[in-house]
Amino acid sequence: MTDPLQLDAWTALRAHHADMQDTSLRDLFAADNQRFDTFQLSAAGIFLDFSKNHINAQTHQLLVALAEASGVQPRIQRMFDGEIVNPTEGRPALHTALRNRSERPVLVDAIKLTALFI
Numbered sequence: 001m002t003d004p005l006q007l008d009a010w011t012a013l014r015a016h017h018a019d020m021q022d023t024s025l026r027d028l029f030a031a032d033n034q035r036f037d038t039f040q041l042s043a044a045g046i047f048l049d050f051s052k053n054h055i056n057a058q059t060h061q062l063l064v065a066l067a068e069a070s071g072v073q074p075r076i077q078r079m080f081d082g083e084i085v086n087p088t089e090g091r092p093a094l095h096t097a098l099r100n101r102s103e104r105p106v107l108v109d110a111i112k113l114t115a116l117f118i
Helices: 008-020 025-031 057-069 072-080 095-099
Strands: 040-043 046-049 084-086 106-108 111-113
Touching: 008 057, 057 072, 072 084
Parallel strands: none
Antiparallel strands: 040 046, 106 111
């Protein structure tokens, strides 16, 4: 696995952090009257408000780029496929089976897991 700190995406994020260091939340809200709508989301009865964090659209883009460069999506898929994602424990992260509401079962060594078995 590549060290995320060695990625160009990390270097860009660090440079952006330096650029944002003197920017206040007051400045960010003054510059964007849609800030609250832009940096909030609701899902599964949970409301998250990111607008009161020192981020902007560029921060978001750089964080997504870092996640992509780090291979987050394929790793998430491996976890949901029941693969060993934590080699120090030598086993899959089976909590995904507890939360699985899809029609696609979580398989470990070709054995279908359900919440009853965990």
